[in-house]
C-alpha cells in the first residue's frame with residue numbers, strides 16, 4: 001500500500017502534484033573520475049502542494065545529514081553574492097541600529113561570507129553551519145561558527161547560555177530544512193524580545209511565473225508563497241512586519257519577523273500589498289498550481305528542439321557553471337555530453353569532477369578560451385549579466401550565449 005505523505009507544516013495529506021521532474025541524483029553530489037562506473041542513487045523530484053496551506057514541498061527522501069555535512073557550495077565564489085551580502089549588512093545595521101553592543105546570529109552561515117561584514121563593523125556574531133568543510137573556512141577566517149543543525153533544542157541551549165540574538169539572519173535556509181516547524185520554533189526561542197529575524201527564500205510566485213523549475217532540487221524541501229510563509233511563522237508566534245522582493249535566485253522574498261508583543265516595529269503597507277497581490281494571482285486556489293506542470297514540459301521541449309537544431313548544424317556547445325540548479329535542468333531534460341561537450345566552474349572543488357547523473361566533465365573557465373565553442377550555455381542564469389560580462393571575450397570568435405530559463409534565448 002502506498003501511504004500518502006503529509007504536509008511538512010500542517011500535516012494535511014498531500015494529494016496534489018505541482019510538478020514531477022522524474023528521478024534525479026542529489027544535485028550537489030559531483031562525481032569524481034574514479035566513481036564514474038559506479039551506481040548513483042536517484043530520488044524522485046516530485047513537488048507536492050498542500051491543499052490546506054499551499055506550501056509546495058518535496059518529501060525528504062534523504063536526511064539533511066547526507067546532504068549538508070560535506071557541501072560543495074561556497075558562497076564566496078560568486079561576486080554578486082558578496083555584494084548582496086555587503087549591502088544587506090549595511091542596510092540592516094543602519095535600520096535596526098546594529099552595533100558593537102548587539103549580537104547577531106546567522107543560521108546556515110556557510111563560509112562566513114555574510115557575517116564577515118558584521119565583524120568589520122565590530123558586531124559580535126555567531127554562525128551556525130552544519131557543513132563541516134564550509135564551516136572550517138569560516139572559522140579560519142575568524143568567524144565563530146558552531147558546526148550544528150539548527151532547531152529548537154540548539155536554540156534552547158544557546159538561550160540558556162545567555163546567547164539570545166538581537167538579530168537573526170536566515171538567508172536561503174528556510175527552504176532547506178525538513179523540520180520546518182522545529183526550525184521556526186528555534187527562531188522564536190532564540191530571538192530577544194525586541195529582536196528582528198530576517199529570512200530570505202525564493203518566492204514561489206516567481207518560480208511559477210518565470211518557469212524556474214530548475215530551482216527545484218532535493219536540497220530544497222519547501223517552496224513558499226508569502227501566504228504560506230506568513231501562516232507558518234504565525235503558527236509559531238512570529239509576526240511578519242515587513243517584506244521586500246529581491247532579485248536574488250530568480251526572485252526572492254526577504255521577510256522581517258518580530259514577536260507580536262513588540263510594538264516598536266509597525267507593520268508596513270508592503271505586507272498587505274503582497275498578500276493582496278498573491279491572492280489576485282490565484283495563489284490561494286489549487287487550480288493555479290495545477291497549471292504549472294504543462295508549462296514546464298513545454299519549456300523542456302523548446303530547449304531540446306533548440307539544442308537539436310544547433311547540434312545538427314555541427315556547432316559546439318559548452319556549459320558555463322555547474323550549480324545545483326543546473327543539475328536539475330540537465331537531468332530533467334536529458335542533456336549530457338551529446339549536447340554539452342563540457343562545462344566550467346570557478347569553484348576549484350568542482351573542477352575535475354563530473355555533473356551528477358549526466359556526467360558532463362567540469363573544467364576551469366580557462367578551457368573556454370582554448371576550445372572556442374560556438375555557444376556558451378549559462379546554467380546559473382540568475383547570474384547571467386555578470387557571466388556575460390566576464391565572458392564577453394567569446395564574441396571575439398563569434399561565440400554566443402544561451403540562457404535556458406524562462407525559455408531558451410540566445411544572446412549574440
Ligand SMILES: [Zn+2]
Nearest residue numbers: 007010050053
Ligand atoms: Zn499544509
